[in-house]
Amino acid sequence: MQVTKPKYLTMTPPKRSPCPISCTLDLIGDRWTLLIIRDMMFFGKQRFEEFLESPEGISTNILANRLRLLEELGLAEKQLYSNHSRRMNYQLTEQGKSLRPVLKVVTLWGLKHIDDTQIPRSHPTDADRSTESFEATEP
Amino acid sequence: MQVTKPKYLTMTPPKRSPCPISCTLDLIGDRWTLLIIRDMMFFGKQRFEEFLESPEGISTNILANRLRLLEELGLAEKQLYSNHSRRMNYQLTEQGKSLRPVLKVVTLWGLKHIDDTQIPRSHPTDADRSTESFEATEP
DNA sequence: AGATATAGCTTGTATAATGCAAGTAACTAA
DNA sequence: TTAGTTACTTGCATTATACAAGCTATATCT
Numbered sequence: 001m002q003v004t005k006p007k008y009l010t011m012t013p014p015k016r017s018p019c020p021i022s023c024t025l026d027l028i029g030d031r032w033t034l035l036i037i038r039d040m041m042f043f044g045k046q047r048f049e050e051f052l053e054s055p056e057g058i059s060t061n062i063l064a065n066r067l068r069l070l071e072e073l074g075l076a077e078k079q080l081y082s083n084h085s086r087r088m089n090y091q092l093t094e095q096g097k098s099l100r101p102v103l104k105v106v107t108l109w110g111l112k113h114i115d116d117t118q119i120p121r122s123h124p125t126d127a128d129r130s131t132e133s134f135e136a137t138e139p
Numbered sequence: 140m141q142v143t144k145p146k147y148l149t150m151t152p153p154k155r156s157p158c159p160i161s162c163t164l165d166l167i168g169d170r171w172t173l174l175i176i177r178d179m180m181f182f183g184k185q186r187f188e189e190f191l192e193s194p195e196g197i198s199t200n201i202l203a204n205r206l207r208l209l210e211e212l213g214l215a216e217k218q219l220y221s222n223h224s225r226r227m228n229y230q231l232t233e234q235g236k237s238l239r240p241v242l243k244v245v246t247l248w249g250l251k252h253i254d255d256t257q258i259p260r261s262h263p264t265d266a267d268r269s270t271e272s273f274e275a276t277e278p
Numbered sequence: 279a280g281a282t283a284t285a286g287c288t289t290g291t292a293t294a295a296t297g298c299a300a301g302t303a304a305c306t307a308a
Numbered sequence: 309t310t311a312g313t314t315a316c317t318t319g320c321a322t323t324a325t326a327c328a329a330g331c332t333a334t335a336t337c338t
Contacts, residue, residue, distance in 0.1 A: 017194035020249025020256040021177050021242060027253070030295095031168040038160050048315050055156035059297055064316060086304055086314055098252060103160060105244045110159025113237060114166070117159040169324095187286050198326055203287060225285060225334055 032058055033066050040092050171197055172205050176238055179231050
């Protein structure tokens with residue numbers, strides 16, 4: 001598979017309809033994508049192995065697939081951590097960060113309507129890099 | 140398959156983790172469920188055949204499956220339309236209606252970040268039954 | 279009464295997505 | 309030189325989805 005340039009949201013997947021809900025679900029309407037975005041946004045995760053550590057237990061092939069899709073959608077960017085390592089660095093773009101209100105309202109709904117849910121505690125090492133709080137109200 | 144009583148959100152699907160985002164995705168993290176809720180909430184749709192008419196083109200087996208799941212989750216209720224007909228009547232419960240802020244923020248995100256999206260125009264006959272506006276701000 | 283239509287599904291089958299385990303490639307450190 | 313780290317890919321079994329067809333109970337028409 002030969003991917004040249006990241007595509008943008010304007011040109012990506014086939015729409016089922018022009019409805020904004022339907023179109024949004026075409027992008028992030030699955031059980032994993034928002035969790036990866038959560039990990040980047042609230043826990044400052046940036047590397048493949050870090051995403052694998054999340055308690056939901058994503059598998060490596062799904063993770064690789066979703067990271068590629070996020071890049072193609074322009075929601076995340078991939079960079080080399082340093083020039084002498086294979087280590088990669090995934091970060092949210094502005095587009096990706098714009099999903100914050102979505103994650104927030106989903107979080108609040110879950111906390112209120114599903115029993116035994118709680119905001120995960122991040123590891124100290126994760127918290128160091130986390131730029132945004134899970135609870136914070138405003139962008 | 141023998142389903143006795145509707146289950147409630149507290150006892151339904153296996154959690155991948157206690158994270159409220161993860162748990163919410165376990166319930167509605169697919170490409171169809173929120174569209175059915177949209178149809179009930181904003182377009183006043185109540186019947187099997189009405190859901191089939193939506194432009195995204197859900198298939199009958201998936202629709203039947205999701206309506207059953209929504210009932211099991213306590214997000215929707217199924218009733219007979221009248222006592223002399225097979226006609227069914229699906230309606231959101233209070234739990235289901237509580238997803239309104241989620242649909243709203245998803246709608247706004249889609250409108251702003253995905254090209255060529257627009258709020259669908261409902262048919263006059265649908266609008267008659269619609270209790271809530273797609274655009275309205277407050278519950 | 280018998281035929282046609284309507285509504286709400288179920289069933290069958292092909293294709294696609296997911297889950298799980300294992301393996302590979304490039305570099306890094308000892 | 310050897311072992312470890314990181315980011316994946318591959319293979320295969322299971323599950324979900326898409327598409328088409330069919331079925332059942334009532335409602336309506338003639």
